[in-house]
Amino acid sequence: MYQYSQADHQLLLERVTQFRDQVERRLKGDLSEEEFKNQRLRNGLYLQLHAYMLRVAVPYGLLSSEQMRTLAHIARRYDRGYGHFSTRQNIQYNWPKLEEVPEILDALAAVEMHAIQTSGNCIRNTTSDPLAGVARDEIADPRPYCELIRQWSTFHPEFNFLPRKFKIAVSGAIHDRAAVAVHDIGLRLVKNDAGELGLEVYVGGGLGRTPMIGKLVRDFLPVHDMLTYMEAILRVYNQLGRRDNLYKARIKILVHETGEEKFRELVEAEWENIKASKLRLRDEDIDAIRAHFKDPEYEDLADFDETFDQHLLTDTDFAKWVDNNLELHKKSGYRVVYLSLKSPDQPPGDVTADQMDSIADLADRYSLGQIRSTHRQNLVLSDVKLTDLYELWQELKNLGLATPNYNHLTDIIACPGMDYCSLATARSLPIAQALTDRFENYDYVNDLGDISLNISGCINACGHHHVANIGILGVNKKGIEVYQLTLGGSAREDAAIGKIIGPAFTADEIVGAVGTVLDVYLQNREDEEEDFLTTYRRIGQAPFKEQLYG
């Protein structure tokens, strides 16, 4: 894991001092709310329906157990005993007091954390594959590149007042677990025929009211050129991105209106000027950062354990969990474990302070002291020995973190909606709850297999409904909340925007409608191996429409 240098520490201390001063100026009335807003947003502080909300950065989703304990402490001391992991791998607190935010930042800085650029019209916290460094399908570890991007983008003097927010995601594996296609810039590490490492560069993806899949502007950019090329993209965007209309300000609109070809020309022309500058990465620059992400000390273990197999045979609950929430690890004898934050008892993504402390302890005991957060609002213990799985599972079960539903129907992404968000047009959490209650039967959910269901409480699409196999968007029609259903979206390497299937459903009808969609799938799939998306792509919308609207 990246260890802060003296300079990194210094920067955080200075930032906290600066923000403390801004808060004081605001409280004294020297700073208007409008001006303060611009500053606080650059530090992750929103004003929400009931209170302030603080978004803390979890750079590329990586946490140490010590950091997790601090997050627990903040939840307990400054919030109401819980935090909320978001689709951008960050954690949000819903009830901090303005006066106390500088203190929270102090506590965070002590463990190399902060809220810098987690909101506002700047380059946001970079996201990545939660399995970075341990995945079996990895081409190269994306974390050193994420860290270089973190450093380059933090307080970038030219790009801190962009037309709109700017999100970057990096993935280094065959399978995309970072949803790169729906980011302003998405990077995928690839190798060319000569075995050299490079990047596929996607630009202009995003959700919100105009959902778009990113366009491939470079199919092989040498890794050394990563930052110069991004600087060129950002420079073109800062100059030409629209500022006249908030809804047209994202880079996706610029790419769309300029045309992919022309946009690429503009970027390449700018890049010519800077590609040989000191921002170009040398091997030693990359190596120095990569040294922070060297493999931990793994033991030499067999990929087989008799007691483990015994437990699988005798404990069906354990077997269910193993079936759904584990992933193979690149090292023999280890497994990756998904901690489901989607239990019937808590809103998607929520974790209590006690759970956080326990997770930190479990990470120390069973997983080399590290935790990752995922864009589907779950957590990961990435380095668990096969021989420890049964014990770990028992602990997780006691904590309510072992729901065997990873990548299954009830692994729902849901935004806070009307319960917290001032922009919401409908509730999302109660819908997620209703769906969880209705589909609690393990065998049914398991039989449905790999499927994604996401819910947003308004067109801004924080719940990623566009890229769900089954998406639900809450809208307000003449004072009543209704829910639009979209089908066929994907956030993976086959990324796609789902299509609205027909007229919206009321809150009472939507759960039944989802049930109908699932029935159509089950009736039409070729066999149990054919997942929902494949079936949908094969049979199209018609059979679903017919069943839903008759």
Next chain:
Amino acid sequence: MGKYIKDRKPAEDSWLPYTGLEGEGDLPEGDIYVPFDAWLDRREDLLKRNSRLGVILENTDDIYALEPDLERLDLIVLQFPKMTDGRAFTQARLLRERLGFKGEIRAAGDVLQDQVFYMQRCGFSSFELRDDQDVPSVLKAFDEMSVTYQGAADTDAPIWRR
């Protein structure tokens, strides 16, 4: 007279913003800066004068149009119509780093304490402050952050190459 900071010190602004260029009339004496359009229109006349010259750009103007005359210019004023509109940051960097402009680059408009740090890094050397800004606080704000990660107009290397 507004509040004005140059090279990190409170200063007197000796420049006259001059817009009366529509007619064929005589140009005033002294140091003047003129709008970009007027510059393009009466460039020859302006260059003949003996006093110092400046140009004020909109943040959508193409700085490359000034390239042939940069030697002759002493001041370029760039604007922040709203604090959230950051286009002039790019203009300043390109002027300094790409075109090598050595004269005064001045920030005008919504110039706030919380932004001067970024502005100076992009190559701004002077600041016309909004009236409500507190000059001592602004002066302090130049040094609020001592750590920088990226190269910009102030240093060309990113932190990992320094």
